[in-house]
Every structure is written in structure tokens, then in C-alpha cells.
Amino acid sequence: MQKIKKVLVTGASGQLGTTIKSMRHRVEGSLQFEFTDSDDLDITSLESVKEFFGQKGFDYCINCAAYTQVDKAEEDSETALKINEEGVKNLAQVCHQSNTILLHVSTDFVFDGRKNVPYLETDRANPVSVYGHSKFKGEQQIVRNMDRYFIIRTSWLYSAHGHNFFKSMLKYGKERKELSVVFDQVGTPTSAHDLVEVLIMMITNEVDNYGIYHYSNEGVASWYDFASAIFEINDIAVDLKPIRSKDYPLPAERPAYSVMDKHKIKKVLDLTIPHWRKSLVEVSQIFKKESK
Numbered sequence: 001m002q003k004i005k006k007v008l009v010t011g012a013s014g015q016l017g018t019t020i021k022s023m024r025h026r027v028e029g030s031l032q033f034e035f036t037d038s039d040d041l042d043i044t045s046l047e048s049v050k051e052f053f054g055q056k057g058f059d060y061c062i063n064c065a066a067y068t069q070v071d072k073a074e075e076d077s078e079t080a081l082k083i084n085e086e087g088v089k090n091l092a093q094v095c096h097q098s099n100t101i102l103l104h105v106s107t108d109f110v111f112d113g114r115k116n117v118p119y120l121e122t123d124r125a126n127p128v129s130v131y132g133h134s135k136f137k138g139e140q141q142i143v144r145n146m147d148r149y150f151i152i153r154t155s156w157l158y159s160a161h162g163h164n165f166f167k168s169m170l171k172y173g174k175e176r177k178e179l180s181v182v183f184d185q186v187g188t189p190t191s192a193h194d195l196v197e198v199l200i201m202m203i204t205n206e207v208d209n210y211g212i213y214h215y216s217n218e219g220v221a222s223w224y225d226f227a228s229a230i231f232e233i234n235d236i237a238v239d240l241k242p243i244r245s246k247d248y249p250l251p252a253e254r255p256a257y258s259v260m261d262k263h264k265i266k267k268v269l270d271l272t273i274p275h276w277r278k279s280l281v282e283v284s285q286i287f288k289k290e291s292k
Helices: 015-027 045-055 077-097 130-144 167-177 192-204 222-231 261-270 277-292
Strands: 007-008 031-035 060-063 101-107 149-154 178-180 211-213 240-241
Touching: 007 015, 007 192, 015 060, 015 101, 015 192, 045 077, 060 077, 077 101, 077 130, 077 222, 077 261, 101 130, 101 192, 149 192, 167 178, 167 222, 167 277, 178 222, 192 261, 192 277, 222 240, 222 277
Parallel strands: 007 031, 007 060, 060 101, 101 149, 149 211, 178 240
Antiparallel strands: none
């Protein structure tokens, strides 16, 4: 009989952690999850992490704990780096010492967006925001401090849970007659539900090709395209106007192009990735069901 794998999920109250909670029933009997948030485990304290891991043994740690406020990070770089670099360093060191495999979720924002073909895992990171910089520093800490890790970069993550663009558009679409959304930032919307499926597959398949991976849904979209599809699929009538990024200035710069190449993860997991529009229909259905 196969041993049940013990999996720690940090940052469990956020969007991704909540999505893992909602899907854990699918792997009952093979994976045993423990969910923590910052009240249970402060990843910015090495002593706290050591003590927590010392009390319990884990086979895997999925790190969903992160500072994700892209614009706020521009004026709060200290907190962003404390969580996204220092906290990740602590987890990496303790995972290494306790023989725990780390799955760490990173971002397309480690790239500068100057390419016009999908980014490879081997492409040079060159973040253009404090948030992107802090996430890249976290990646570097993992690479320096341990061997058995998966860094999974994803993009434009959304779900039926937490705070995200999908839920914001549903809210604004019902409150306003008219909305403007940028059309000159291009990437791929990614369902957190699909990402969780992949994280679980990496554990249950006992993948040992450690390193950096890219995962997003298939296809390409601008934020305008994404918003338009959200309104269309959810039958919301709103006058949607495309605008340039320069006409909607934000504190943090975003990459103009952050589509990622996914051949590596598809090969390792023998994976067929759904198109972002297909996944958007599914997430919309989940949201409607859970909102009743």
C-alpha cells in the first residue's frame, strides 16, 4: 500500500491556498494536507519555521505565502522583500534540512516583457517592478539553499476565491455602465483550479525532475480581451473601452508581454493544458454555484 504523503500548504488563506482546500477531497487517501496562514506559521521568522517543521514531518511543502500587492510594493519594498525573499529563504533552508520537497509558486513578472515570443525557463529574468524583483530574489534563495524544489512560474492567476481580476470585473460590471481596460499588456489568464491540478500531479506522480517550470493556461490575451470574455461568458452588459497603459498609469510597471512557454511541464507531466477561455467558463460556473 502506498504511503500517504504529508503536504504542508503555507499562505492557506489566500487565493491559491483556498483553491487547494476546495479541491483536496480529490486526493483524500493519498495526500494529507496541513493548511497554515501567517497566524500559524510566520515564514519571515527562521526560528518559527524551524520549530514548526521540528514538531511535524512533511514530505512536501506548497508555498502559497506571498506579498502579491503589485502596486503597493512600490512604496513598501521592505515588506515585499521580507516575505517574498527572506520568508522563502527560511522555508528553503528548513525544507532542505528536513528533506522536504518544496513547490514554490512564482510569477511571469520576473520578466521585463521585451520579448515577443513566449518566455522559456532559461530566459534571463529582468523584473521591472519591486514585486517582480522580490519574487525573483525568492527564486534565487531557493536555488542557492536546496536541491529538491519546483519553482512554478504562473501568470494572471484568478479563481472563484480571493481577490483577483475575474472577481473584480464581475463586481465592476454590475456596478458600472462603462469600463476602460488596457489592451497593450499581453499574457495568459490562468485558472488557479488548473494550477492546483498541476501541483497535485507533481506530487502524486512523484516527479523528480527538479527545477524551474512555467505553467499557465494556453492561448494569449490582453487584459481587455480577458475582461471582454468575462462579461460575455457571464452575460454582463457593459460598455468596455480599450485603453493604453500610459492612459491608465499605475505605480508599478507591468511587462508588456509575459506569455510563457510550457513545453517543459507538458513533457514532464504528459499534460494537455486547457485554453484560457475554456477554463474561464469552468471558473465562472464554480463561482455561480458557490455564490448561490
